[in-house]
Amino acid sequence: MARKSIIARNERRKELVEKYAAKREELKKAGDYEALRKLPRDSSATRVRNRCVLTGRGRGNYEKFGLCRNMFRKLALEGKLPGVRKASW
Known part of the structure; x- marks a missing residue:
């Protein structure tokens, strides 16, 4: 998780x-x-x-969801992101 000071600095910006x-x-x-x-x-x-x-991570973000790749994957697998399904073919 990013330091709180970095997150706060970004909010001020x-x-x-x-x-x-x-x-x-x-x-x-x-x-x-x-x-x-x-x-x-x-x-x-x-x-x-x-x-x-959620975490303040500055890299690997999905702009549409506002989440980093790690949290996106976690929430998608838990079924907490509407409209997101794991691909299978």
């Missing part, structure tokens, strides 16, 4: 992205890169990491 999204879009359209540079770094959407909602 998400809030900043949401807060500055409109302003960043305006500045990009105007071509004012000097003002864009003065905004907080973490307000850029590229700094947000997709993380598993």
Whole structure:
């Protein structure tokens, strides 16, 4: 499981992205890169990491479910993910 501080940092980044999204879009359209540079770094959407909602794992995530591959497999085998079945052919 990811450290709580890393998960919290990512949540703060998400809030900043949401807060500055409109302003960043305006500045990009105007071509004012000097003002864009003065905004907080973490307000850029590229700094947000997709993380598993259960464990906080930052790699191997299924964006559709918001889960990492390990938790996805575990929950799918337990039948807790609607519409997901193990393949057989």
